[in-house]
């Protein structure tokens with residue numbers, strides 16, 4: 001038992017333990033890449049929420 005977290009990660013789809021360098025999960029064959037895409041989506045959602053909140057407050061005093 002010498003499992004290191006740095007060498008293995010959890011599949012973001014089926015939570016199976018896979019190699020951290022693996023681009024595709026060997027169990028469910030889902031792509032593990034796109035961490036930056038997830039980041040872009042998060043930033044987009046946050047900025048959208050800020051804009052919507054600003055507009056909502058501006059037109060509802």
Ligand SMILES: [Zn+2]
Pocket residue numbers: 011012013014015016025026027028029030
């Ligand atoms: Zn998987």
